[in-house]
Amino acid sequence: MALSLHYLKRVLYSCSCSQPAPLTDLYFCRHCKVARCQDCVSITVDTYFCPHCFETVPVSEAKNRKNRCNHCFQCPRCSSTLTTRSIIVPSEVLAEQSPKKTESPSSKSPSLARSPGGTKSYYLSCTHCKWSTRDVGIKDKRSPIDFKDPLSPHQERVSQLVSFYKEFSMRDQAEREKAKKVGRRGRSYGGLLDTSKFVKGASSDSPKQLRRASLQGTWNKSVVNKVATQSTDCPDQIPDGFYSGEPELKKIATLQQRLLDPAHQPARVEQFTPRPLHLIGKKLLRCKGCDHILLKAEINPSSIRFKIQQIALHTFPQIRILKPPSLVAGAPCEVLLSVSNPVNHVVSISFQQLEPSFTKGGKVSLAPVSLPKGSYQLSPNDDMGDLLDDSEEELEGEKEFIHSRLLGKLVLKFNVAPEEGTTGEVKFGFVLSFDYKSTMELEKQESSCIVPAPVVVDLGKLTHSDD
Amino acid sequence: MSTRRLAFSHHDKGSIVIEIGRMYTKVGLSGEPAPRHVIRSRVEMKPYGALQDVWDPKYLHREELYLILSRFLQNIYLKYLMVPSKDYRVLVVEPLLSPSHFRNTLARALFNHFSVPHVAFMPSPLLGTFSLGRQTALVVDIGWLETTVIPLYEGVPIMSAWQSTSCAAKTVHNTVMECLIETGAITDTHTQEQNPAGTLGLKELIQGSLEDIIVSTCAVRSMDCDRTPPEVSFPLSQQYTLCLPGPARDACAEGLFEEGEGDLSLPSAVLESLLKCPCDCRRDLSENVLVLGGIASLPGLNYRLKQELERLAGDKNERFSAKLGALQFKFHQPPAHPSTAAWLGGSIFGTSEVAVLERAVSKEKFREMNQRLPDWTSCDPEQHEQLRPVPTRKLLPAAPSSLYKSTTKTQSAH
Ligand SMILES: [Zn+2]
Ligand SMILES: [Zn+2]
Ligand SMILES: [Zn+2]
Ligand SMILES: [Zn+2]
Numbered sequence: 052m053a054l055s056l057h058y059l060k061r062v063l064y065s066c067s068c069s070q071p072a073p074l075t076d077l078y079f080c081r082h083c084k085v086a087r088c089q090d091c092v093s094i095t096v097d098t099y100f101c102p103h104c105f106e107t108v109p110v111s112e113a114k115n116r117k118n119r120c121n122h123c124f125q126c127p128r129c130s131s132t133l134t135t136r137s138i139i140v141p142s143e144v145l146a147e148q149s150p151k152k153t154e155s156p157s158s159k160s161p162s163l164a165r166s167p168g169g170t171k172s173y174y175l176s177c178t179h180c181k182w183s184t185r186d187v188g189i190k191d192k193r194s195p196i197d198f199k200d201p202l203s204p205h206q207e208r209v210s211q212l213v214s215f216y217k218e219f220s221m222r223d224q225a226e227r228e229k230a231k232k233v234g235r236r237g238r239s240y241g242g243l244l245d246t247s248k249f250v251k252g253a254s255s256d257s258p259k260q261l262r263r264a265s266l267q268g269t270w271n272k273s274v275v276n277k278v279a280t281q282s283t284d285c286p287d288q289i290p291d292g293f294y295s296g297e298p299e300l301k302k303i304a305t306l307q308q309r310l311l312d313p314a315h316q317p318a319r320v321e322q323f324t325p326r327p328l329h330l331i332g333k334k335l336l337r338c339k340g341c342d343h344i345l346l347k348a349e350i351n352p353s354s355i356r357f358k359i360q361q362i363a364l365h366t367f368p369q370i371r372i373l374k375p376p377s378l379v380a381g382a383p384c385e386v387l388l389s390v391s392n393p394v395n396h397v398v399s400i401s402f403q404q405l406e407p408s409f410t411k412g413g414k415v416s417l418a419p420v421s422l423p424k425g426s427y428q429l430s431p432n433d434d435m436g437d438l439l440d441d442s443e444e445e446l447e448g449e450k451e452f453i454h455s456r457l458l459g460k461l462v463l464k465f466n467v468a469p470e471e472g473t474t475g476e477v478k479f480g481f482v483l484s485f486d487y488k489s490t491m492e493l494e495k496q497e498s499s500c501i502v503p504a505p506v507v508v509d510l511g512k513l514t515h516s517d518d
Numbered sequence: 519m520s521t522r523r524l525a526f527s528h529h530d531k532g533s534i535v536i537e538i539g540r541m542y543t544k545v546g547l548s549g550e551p552a553p554r555h556v557i558r559s560r561v562e563m564k565p566y567g568a569l570q571d572v573w574d575p576k577y578l579h580r581e582e583l584y585l586i587l588s589r590f591l592q593n594i595y596l597k598y599l600m601v602p603s604k605d606y607r608v609l610v611v612e613p614l615l616s617p618s619h620f621r622n623t624l625a626r627a628l629f630n631h632f633s634v635p636h637v638a639f640m641p642s643p644l645l646g647t648f649s650l651g652r653q654t655a656l657v658v659d660i661g662w663l664e665t666t667v668i669p670l671y672e673g674v675p676i677m678s679a680w681q682s683t684s685c686a687a688k689t690v691h692n693t694v695m696e697c698l699i700e701t702g703a704i705t706d707t708h709t710q711e712q713n714p715a716g717t718l719g720l721k722e723l724i725q726g727s728l729e730d731i732i733v734s735t736c737a738v739r740s741m742d743c744d745r746t747p748p749e750v751s752f753p754l755s756q757q758y759t760l761c762l763p764g765p766a767r768d769a770c771a772e773g774l775f776e777e778g779e780g781d782l783s784l785p786s787a788v789l790e791s792l793l794k795c796p797c798d799c800r801r802d803l804s805e806n807v808l809v810l811g812g813i814a815s816l817p818g819l820n821y822r823l824k825q826e827l828e829r830l831a832g833d834k835n836e837r838f839s840a841k842l843g844a845l846q847f848k849f850h851q852p853p854a855h856p857s858t859a860a861w862l863g864g865s866i867f868g869t870s871e872v873a874v875l876e877r878a879v880s881k882e883k884f885r886e887m888n889q890r891l892p893d894w895t896s897c898d899p900e901q902h903e904q905l906r907p908v909p910t911r912k913l914l915p916a917a918p919s920s921l922y923k924s925t926t927k928t929q930s931a932h
């Protein structure tokens with residue numbers, strides 16, 4: 052398998068959008084009957100789930116939680132998943148003044164001490180880097196769900212600004228509607244949201260006119276002033292400690308740690324808080340041509356199986372280079388390619404030269420090749436096949452191009468003549484046409500169609516005859 | 519879309535707000551105080567698996583960019599935002615001057631590959647002011663390769679006063695790197711052997727950690743400071759430790775305040791911009807400076823910039839003192855990390871459906887326009903080069919040249 056993986060990049064199929072891709076990266080739409088690569092399918096998130104606790108989260112719920120899990124947390128220091136630890140705090144111990152095992156501040160809290168049999172409380176810790184919520188003085192919680200993502204320090208101010216601008220734009224709009232009714236030309240967006248002025252350049256306005264136009268008549272200036280930030284005459288200076296002692300780097304957060312929490316961007320380790328774990332999604336792929344589903348995973352998060360899986364690997368005959376040929380410039384070389392049948396019925400294939408236009412756009416130059424003539428039939432790729440019938444003679448194919456025939460597989464001879472002066476990899480191409488029998492329609496009637504698949508094979512560098 | 523339909527609108531889902539920076543990309547949903555994710559602006563390209571920089575100059579003007587951006591956005595939609603792309607309009611936060619091929623290709627990917635209904639492009643300085651709840655500000659947007667200074671007066675960018683300089687985040691990186699190569703030393707903790715930081719192989723090691731070194735150990739010296747910070751041992755890997763000399767730690771931003779060859783320093787760019795503004799705007803602008811970009815989070819940067827501005831503006835030997843000498847400089851602190859302030863502005867702006875749609879291009883319109891964004895969304899740097907030499911005739915804010923051109927055209931037609 053490892054070997055074939057290596058070769059997969061050497062054989063690139065052309066997608067219907069004419070982008071080359073290894074067969075493993077292509078999908079096949081049974082309705083459009085063409086190959087689709089990841090750039091010509093639309094991908095959406097189908098189901099949301101937590102990668103740690105595997106809880107499936109409904110779409111609306113995921114949106115409310117900002118795509119984060121309620122129960123699982125990420126270490127703010129090393130990004131691995133935190134473990135929930137619980138301790139039982141016996142009430143008698145709490146009643147005494149200094150318990151031995153529970154130094155955390157919360158254990159002294161009277162609310163915990165009140166319960167008779169002892170209380171379970173939780174903290175989070177990292178098995179990887181040993182960080183714990185107790186390190187930063189976060190009190191132990193009665194339930195692991197109580198570790199909430201703290202609000203941004205600017206939340207209130209931002210909400211204020213949002214509602215201010217929202218209200219403003221609504222007033223402005225209402226005013227314009229009114230102006231329209233009266234028949235006057237509605238003055239566009241007063242000032243604050245008037246980005247159209249950016250375009251118009253407000254060419255003849257002096258600053259005073261600008262001021263008038265933008266604010267008066269739309270909104271009272273005092274309202275605007277109330278919401279505006281005041282500038283400071285004295286910006287922050289370097290903190291005192293900077294010159295007095297060597298900074299403790301262990302206490303300063305790295306850039307990566309800061310960016311893990313964009314709302315707080317903690318500068319120091321004391322500011323770390325556990326990060327709710329980000330959900331991941333199972334993808335749903337649709338064909339861009341007809342919107343049919345190409346790939347849909349099973350909903351169960353722990354399952355890796357698919358409900359619908361229309362990948363090209365299940366439909367397209369797969370081409371592999373049998374062994375790297377020896378290539379000499381100017382001389383025809385025999386190249387052996389194996390073509391394997393992915394389905395359990397007979398598939399006919401034939402080869403055609405690529406149209407010259409195929410290479411015109413790209414910078415790939417292809418070596419001339421003589422292709423196996425006529426059409427060939429691939430035996431079914433079926434474990435039972437060889438036991439049931441031995442009908443090899445019935446299968447079509449020109450003997451002179453066939454190197455060998457195996458179960459569900461055919462090895463064919465191609466003749467490639469690398470041109471003199473080829474410096475890079477020797478590549479050649481062809482169109483592989485195969486008859487595709489739709490399995491959906493199979494029950495009703497035998498309907499098949501020919502699907503052409505342009506293929507480019509990379510044979511590697513020239514072998515130097517001098518060596 | 520008619521305003522009438524919008525007036526009785528459905529429950530609005532909001533916008534996806536995305537800022538694709540040279541180094542980091544910020545993505546999230548409108549109305550939220552911070553982006554959901556800040557990720558590197560690069561993507562794994564199958565079938566070869568190599569990490570590809572989204573802004574790689576090699577592909578910036580080529581067709582391959584479409585594929586790179588499509589894959590990059592795919593990752594954002596499926597892995598990070600996890601929302602159906604066709605349900606949300608997109609607000610792109612972009613630099614004031616964004617290469618037109620990049621924005622066109624981005625629009626093409628969003629419309630064609632992801633079926634996004636509406637896309638709006640908005641310049642980051644303008645959006646930055648939304649995070650302040652005010653419309654007048656002198657915005658200094660420190661990018662990776664370029665810093666842009668643009669005054670916004672009552673919501674209108676005064677394009678004729680636009681300035682740019684190559685004193686930017688990369689300058690800071692280069693300054694620290696040079697300083698380290700000259701004076702830094704690396705200790706091999708296994709052998710206790712010490713090597714100069716410029717040694718081959720070790721240099722690359724520093725380069726990889728440079729961002730972290732700056733973020734965790736550096737600050738911007740004030741003009742009147744006569745102290746030297748202590749040196750720091752910075753672990754580069756299990757094996758190597760970098761000895762970071764004290765002077766390198768607070769000199770990191772010096773490059774921003776030095777006039778380069780044919781290039782303005784950061785404070786000169788700010789003052790030049792003010793000079794080009796109408797004189798009765800200047801006070802309002804200088805007292806409302808907003809510095810954007812990740813570098814703005816360096817401790818002491820705004821303080822130093824203020825000092826430099828006041829010194830330069832008051833210096834009788836410099837060209838600014840006559841007109842700007844009396845100005846005071848005041849700075850804003852947006853309710854966000856400085857690196858996400860422009861994004862936050864987009865997040866606030868993006869909640870207003872009417873406002874975004876007024877600026878946006880629809881999928882259908884884009885198709886009608888032959889897969890090119892209409893002129894009015896663009897602020898092409900090349901066009902601006904043409905605009906630059908035009909003398910500031912009046913005190914008026916000039917329109918982007920695309921418009922300027924079209925108006926002259928219509929005039930001649932009449
Ligand atoms: Zn394709
Ligand atoms: Zn979970
Ligand atoms: Zn950890
Ligand atoms: Zn289809």
